[in-house]
Structures are given as structure tokens and as C-alpha cells.
Amino acid sequence: MAESLLNTIYIDKYKAFSAGIESSIVNPYAVEIMKEIGIDISNNRSKLIKEFQGKTFDVVVTVCDNVKEACPFFLVKK
Numbered sequence: 001m002a003e004s005l006l007n008t009i010y011i012d013k014y015k016a017f018s019a020g021i022e023s024s025i026v027n028p029y030a031v032e033i034m035k036e037i038g039i040d041i042s043n044n045r046s047k048l049i050k051e052f053q054g055k056t057f058d059v060v061v062t063v064c065d066n067v068k069e070a071c072p073f074f075l076v077k078k
């Protein structure tokens with residue numbers, strides 16, 4: 001949801017990517033909620049962080065406390 005929201009609202013300013021440590025489905029409730037605000041995420045897919053290995057990011061946001069143990073190291077531009 002956050003990836004699509006940022007990419008829709010700030011399309012000319014940012015490019016967001018979302019991924020996790022486990023593959024899952026896109027929650028149907030999330031699809032419905034986003035549809036209510038005019039954003040279609042029905043074709044989105046769950047991505048694994050492995051897909052972004054070797055990429056450099058300006059900012060990395062995590063949503064879990066165990067990120068140090070579970071997530072790889074991402075380079076952040078300075």
C-alpha cells in the first residue's frame with residue numbers, strides 16, 4: 001500500500017519499492033481500500049528483498065524490530 005501510495009502521490013519526485021523477507025499474497029482488503037481512493041493495486045505482487053540485492057537506495061524504511069537479523073544490508077546514498 002505504501003509503495004503504491006507514494007508512487008501515485010509523488011510520481012514526479014520519488015520511486016518507492018516494497019519487499020519483504022517472506023513471499024505472500026496482496027491482501028484483498030488492501031486492494032479494496034486502495035480502490036476506494038482511486039489506486040489499483042490488484043496487479044501488484046509480493047516481492048522479496050532478494051530482488052533488490054545490489055541496488056542502492058536514498059532511504060530504506062523498515063517496519064519490524066528484527067530487521068538487523070532478518071534483512072540484508074542495503075547501501076544508502078550519502
